[in-house]
Amino acid sequence: xxxxxxxxxxxxxxxxxxxxxxxxxxxxxxxxxxxxxxxxxxxxxxxxxxxxxxxxxxxxxxxxxxxxxxxxxxxxxxxxxxxxxxxxxxxxxxxxxxxxxxxxxxxxxxxxxxxxxxxxxxxxxxxxxxxxxxxxxxxxxxxxxxxxxxxxxxxxxxxxxxxxxxxxxxxxxxxxxxxxxxxxxxxxxxxxxxxxxxxxxxxxxxxxxxxxxxxxxxxxxxxxxxxxxxxxxxxxxxxxxxxxxxxxxxxxxxxxxxxxxxxxxxxxxxxxxxxxxxxxxxxxxxxxxxxxxxxxxxxxxxxxxxxxxxxxxxxxxxxxxxxxxxxxxxxxxxxxxxxxxxxxxxxxxxxxxxxxxxxxxxxxxxxxxxxxxxxxxxxxxxxxxxxxxxxxxxxxxxxxxxxxxxxxxxxxxxxxxxxxxxxxxxxxxxxxxxxxxx
Amino acid sequence: xxxxxxxxxxxxxxxxxxxxxxxxxxxxxxxxxxxxxxxxxxxxxxxxxxxxxxxxxxxxxxxxxxxxxxxxxxxxxxxxxxxxxxxxxxxxxxxxxxxxxxxxxxxxxxxxxxxxxxxxxxxxxxxxxxxxxxxxxxxxxxxxxxxxxxxxxxxxxxxxxxxxxxxxxxxxxxxxxxxxxxxxxxxxxxxxxxxxxxxxxxxxxxxxxxxxxxxxxxxxxxxxxxxxxxxxxxxxxxxxxxxxxxxxxxxxxxxxxxxxxxxxxxxxxxxxxxxxxxxxxxxxxxxxx
Numbered sequence: 001x002x003x004x005x006x007x008x009x010x011x012x013x014x015x016x017x018x019x020x021x022x023x024x025x026x027x028x029x030x031x032x033x034x035x036x037x038x039x040x041x042x043x044x045x046x047x048x049x050x051x052x053x054x055x056x057x058x059x060x061x062x063x064x065x066x067x068x069x070x071x072x073x074x075x076x077x078x079x080x081x082x083x084x085x086x087x088x089x090x091x092x093x094x095x096x097x098x099x100x101x102x103x104x105x106x107x108x109x110x111x112x113x114x115x116x117x118x119x120x121x122x123x124x125x126x127x128x129x130x131x132x133x134x135x136x137x138x139x140x141x142x143x144x145x146x147x148x149x150x151x152x153x154x155x156x157x158x159x160x161x162x163x164x165x166x167x168x169x170x171x172x173x174x175x176x177x178x179x180x181x182x183x184x185x186x187x188x189x190x191x192x193x194x195x196x197x198x199x200x201x202x203x204x205x206x207x208x209x210x211x212x213x214x215x216x217x218x219x220x221x222x223x224x225x226x227x228x229x230x231x232x233x234x235x236x237x238x239x240x241x242x243x244x245x246x247x248x249x250x251x252x253x254x255x256x257x258x259x260x261x262x263x264x265x266x267x268x269x270x271x272x273x274x275x276x277x278x279x280x281x282x283x284x285x286x287x288x289x290x291x292x293x294x295x296x297x298x299x300x301x302x303x304x305x306x307x308x309x310x311x312x313x314x315x316x317x318x319x320x321x322x323x324x325x326x327x328x329x330x331x332x333x334x335x336x337x338x339x340x341x342x343x344x345x346x347x348x349x350x351x352x353x354x355x356x357x358x359x360x361x362x363x364x365x366x367x368x369x370x371x372x373x374x375x376x377x378x379x380x381x382x383x384x385x386x387x388x389x390x391x392x393x394x395x396x397x398x399x400x401x402x403x404x405x406x407x408x409x410x411x412x413x414x415x416x417x418x419x420x421x422x423x424x425x426x427x428x429x430x431x432x433x434x435x436x437x438x
Numbered sequence: 439x440x441x442x443x444x445x446x447x448x449x450x451x452x453x454x455x456x457x458x459x460x461x462x463x464x465x466x467x468x469x470x471x472x473x474x475x476x477x478x479x480x481x482x483x484x485x486x487x488x489x490x491x492x493x494x495x496x497x498x499x500x501x502x503x504x505x506x507x508x509x510x511x512x513x514x515x516x517x518x519x520x521x522x523x524x525x526x527x528x529x530x531x532x533x534x535x536x537x538x539x540x541x542x543x544x545x546x547x548x549x550x551x552x553x554x555x556x557x558x559x560x561x562x563x564x565x566x567x568x569x570x571x572x573x574x575x576x577x578x579x580x581x582x583x584x585x586x587x588x589x590x591x592x593x594x595x596x597x598x599x600x601x602x603x604x605x606x607x608x609x610x611x612x613x614x615x616x617x618x619x620x621x622x623x624x625x626x627x628x629x630x631x632x633x634x635x636x637x638x639x640x641x642x643x644x645x646x647x648x649x650x651x652x653x654x655x656x657x658x659x660x661x662x663x664x665x666x667x668x669x670x671x672x673x674x675x676x677x678x679x680x681x682x683x684x685x686x687x688x689x690x691x692x693x694x695x696x697x698x699x700x701x702x703x704x705x706x707x708x709x710x711x712x713x714x715x716x717x718x719x720x721x722x723x724x725x726x727x
Contacts, residue, residue, distance in 0.1 A: 025662075026629065027717040030638055031724045033645035033696075072650070103646075103695055126691065128698035129674070133691065161648045162688030347652050392650050414650065 037074035038160060040067060041102040041127075043085040044078065046109035051118065055145070056110040059120060062149035063106065063156070066167045066193065069411075070157065070393070071418030076100050088123055097127045104133070104160060108152070118142050122152055124159060134159050146195060166388040167192060170434040171395065172210045172219050172236075175199065176406060176427035183406075185429075187221060189236060192388075192433070194423040200236060209430055213256045216434045220244065220254040220263055231265055233280075245278060245285070253296045258304045264288075266296040275309055275326075288326035300324070301344045301368070308332075308342040308351050308368070319353060321368060332370030341384055344368070346435075347391035350414075354383045354396075363396050365414070376416040381407075386433045395422065397429040629712050633705070637713070640703055645696035647722045651685040659686075659693040659720040667710055669702035678717065693720040 042064045047056035060078075067073035082096040088107040097105050108122030117139055124134040136155055138148045147168060154165025175188040175197075187207045190197035200219070201207055208229075210221035219234045231244040231254040244254065250268040257264060261280055266273045275288045275298045289295040293313035300307055308321050319333040319342050333339040337357025344351055348368075355362040355375070362378040363385050381399035388394070392414050397407040406427035412419045422428075629637075648654060660678040665671060675697050677690055697718070705713050 025715050025717050026712050027719065028634055028637065029719045029721055030641050030645060030693075031721050032638070032642045033647045033720075033722060033725060034643055035649060035725070036646055038646060103699070126695065128695050158684060160688055160691070162651045162654075162683070162685035163648070349652060391652075 037072055038103050039074045039076055039101050040104045040106065040156075040160075041076045041081065041097055041100060042067075042078070042106045043081065043108075045107075045120070045122070046085065046088065048109055048111045050112055051110045055142075058145065059108060059110065059149045059152065060106075062146055062193075063153045066150060066153035067156065069193065069420055071413050072157070072161055076102055088121065091130070091132075092125060094125075094127050094130050102127050104156075106152075106156060113139050116142065118145065120145075120148050120152070124156055146191065150191070150193075163392055164390040164436065166390045166393060166433075166436070169389060169436055170212075170216065171386075171409070171422075171431050172200070172212060172434070173397075173409060173424075173431040174207055174210065174429045175424070176429060177203075180403060180406070183427075187219070187234070188428070189219075190424070192422075197424065200234060200239070209253055211255045211432045212434045214258055214260040214435055218256075218260075219432075220256060222252045222254065231263070233263075244280075245283060253298065255299050257300050258302055264298040264300065264307060266298070275307070277324075288322065289329070295320075297341050299342055299344050302346055302348045306344075306368070308344055310340045310342060317356075319351070319366075319370070332368070333366070333373075334370065335373055343385055343387060345387050345391040346389055349391070352385040352387065352394055354385065363394065363412070365394075374416070376412050376414075377410075377419055382410075384430050386431050388433050389436045395431045395433055397431060399429075629706070629709055633709070637703060637705065640700050641696055641718070644700040645693065645720065647692050647720065647725070648685070648688045649722060649725060651688070654685060654689070655723050655726040657681075657686055657689040657722065659690045661690075661693055661697065661718045661720065663697060663716045663718055665701075665703060665705070665714055665716070667707070667714075669705055671698070671701055672714075689720070689722075693718075696720075 042060045045056040045059045047053040064075040068075050080100055082099065083093050085092065085107045088109050092105060092107065103126070105125040105127050106122060107125070108120060111119040111121065113119045118141075119137060119139045121137045122135070123132055125131070126133050134155060136152070138151060140148050150167040150169075153167040157163070157165040157167070169192045170189055171192055172187065172189045175186045176183050177186075178184045184203045185206050185208070186203040187200040187210055188197055189200055201223075206224040208222045210219050212219055217235060217237060219236055221232055221234065222229050223232050225232075229250045229252050230247070231251045232241055233244055234241045244263060244265070245251065247267055250273075252266050252268075252273075254263050254265040256262070257277070262277050263280060264275060264277045267276050272292045273294050273296055274290060275295050276285050277288060278285050288298075288307070289309075289311070291311065291313050293311055295309055295311040295313070298307050298309040305324055306321055307324055308319060310317050311320050312318070314331065317338040317340050318331055319339045320329055320331050322329040332351075333353070335355070335357075337355050339353050339355050341354045342351050343353070345365075350365045351368055352363065352365050355364055360378050361380070361382045362375045363382050364373060364375040366373040376394065377396075379398055380401050382396055383399075385394045385396045388411075393411055394414065395409060395411045398410050399405060399407040407429035409422040409424060409428045409431050410419055411422060422431075647657075651657075658679070662676040662678055663671070664673050664675075675694060677694075680686065680690075703713075
């Protein structure tokens with residue numbers, strides 16, 4: 001009986017071994033790629049009806065500039081285009097675009113809308129497979145056209161990289177003018193590409209460390225109104241300003257909690273400073289650190305559970321992480337030099353910081369547990385990193401030396417490449433990147 | 439005092455003398471003789487080819503010995519079956535059995551020839567002497583080759599590439615004409631490591647995976663690829679896995695673009711059956727290390 005069973009088993013094994021090979025297909029792992037900017041063709045947007053052709057072409061220019069500035073795309077010079085798009089509803093001649101090595105093609109048109117509004121349609125094509133990857137339509141006021149262009153850039157960026165776009169965002173910063181010893185510092189806001197800048201304060205008093213609220217409507221900052229530094233809240237739509245709290249001593253380094261209902265800040269106390277959190281509704285304060293050292297620059301993690309801050313309690317400025325209630329304080333930076341201005345990434349995976357060592361100021365990132373420290377850029381004076389809402393790009397200010405020197409804003413990719421100057425009319429410092437407006 | 443001094447001098451002298459003798463002639467330090475071992479370096483590519491066999495390989499001497507070694511059992515078993523015994527009889531001992539054929543001639547006048555004569559009658563006029571020869575010729579051309587072919591199949595353990603060649607088995611058997619030479623159409627060979635690397639290099643040149651996203655290193659895109667003989671896509675590549683995240687959509691698009699963009703692929707023509715249908719795993723993990 002047993003031998004029969006074994007014979008059957010052997011027969012089954014034979015059948016299985018005979019059957020499987022015929023189904024096998026050669027399988028190959030591709031583990032290395034070539035990281036480079038994606039060549040993309042952005043055809044001039046067509047103007048339909050009474051729309052000014054010059055106005056329509058502006059969309060393609062803004063989209064092209066956005067994508068190029070990200071460092072992940074390489075817009076192809078439109079003078080090289082073979083096919084001139086005349087109808088965006090007909091599939092393009094893909095062969096003409098493959099010749100240019102374009103991997104993606106954007107076509108669009110601008111239509112007149114009702115009530116003096118304007119509509120913009122665009123299509124994103126995959127040139128090699130001949131598939132339409134995306135098609136969208138936006139309608140807005142004519143004077144809001146740049147924002148629509150940024151939204152189109154975001155849509156393309158998201159479809160081709162998988163990451164959240166950051167082009168439809170704003171940056172609040174300190175605009176600086178005048179000689180170095182009598183510098184006038186005013187609060188200002190602009191689009192992330194440097195356009196549409198406007199001032200939010202008159203320059204009568206010094207302003208520092210502006211920070212966006214999660215809703216992008218409020219900004220908190222420190223001002224020397226009345227000769228004493230205090231933390232204020234400003235509604236950027238209405239211009240309404242209010243004092244966060246009337247404290248006997250200096251208050252500084254404010255930053256919103258991710259829920260927007262609390263502000264964490266530092267309060268001076270007899271030569272030392274501690275971190276406090278204030279509920280914006282009840283205006284109640286709660287002290288989180290109790291050391292005779294300078295604890296400052298607090299910043300919440302995106303989930304609101306942790307706070308990273310800087311402290312000199314061990315002799316030099318280092319980074320610490322604690323729970324949102326102040327418990328579990330733990331040092332995370334152990335490298336040479338001094339660490340300051342920590343900012344938690346919106347993705348939660350990294351903390352950006354300024355590091356001062358050997359007479360240089362560096363901008364770097366590390367994991368929340370302090371491991372994986374990586375320096376992105378360095379120089380005479382770099383400071384104040386802020387994250388783009390997708391956690392992929394950082395902005396900071398770099399001060400040039402000399403009597404005529406001053407700070408300017410720069411952006412850099414998380415990889416440490418693609419450092420770009422953000423054009424501003426005058427000197428600029430202390431940037432804070434807004435969350436995505438939508 | 440003097441006695442102690444004398445003893446001390448004697449002992450020290452003895453110790454000194456022993457040291458002179460022992461230390462000045464240390465034991466010869468012998469090292470065991472190391473026999474050199476000759477080593478040939480063989481690349482994986484060469485190894486693969488060796489396993490697959492070569493078309494230009496010299497025809498080995500008749501594997502008589504092999505036949506002898508492998509056959510003893512069948513011979514013993516074959517005793518009751520005359521046909522099998524005949525096959526083995528192709529070897530030297532057989533000729534002794536062949537003479538029995540002429541015997542019937544002598545026996546013609548007797549009744550026995552009738553029985554034997556039936557066969558010649560059926561084949562008409564053919565001389566009885568010639569009949570055994572063609573039989574021998576058939577055995578020679580068939581037996582050794584078949585046996586050696588069977589022997590060759592076993593150590594090769596049926597390489598993967600042999601899988602896609604189930605059709606036309608008769609032809610395949612015919613083409614496997616020499617032991618150790620593999621199929622002339624190369625269908626029973628696999629792509630060598632070098633060939634796979636060459637293909638990888640072609641794809642890698644065009645593959646631009648999105649690496650900025652959170653968890654991008656864990657996004658593996660699996661794709662089925664069917665190619666024509668000229669290296670062009672025979673049909674649109676098919677994704678074999680999917681996820682709902684925008685990161686995966688971007689990653690799979692990037693992989694698809696790479697496959698479309700890099701065609702035509704330069705592939706070994708004689709192994710078309712191996713690469714005509716492939717599964718590619720686009721795994722960017724190593725790029726993050």
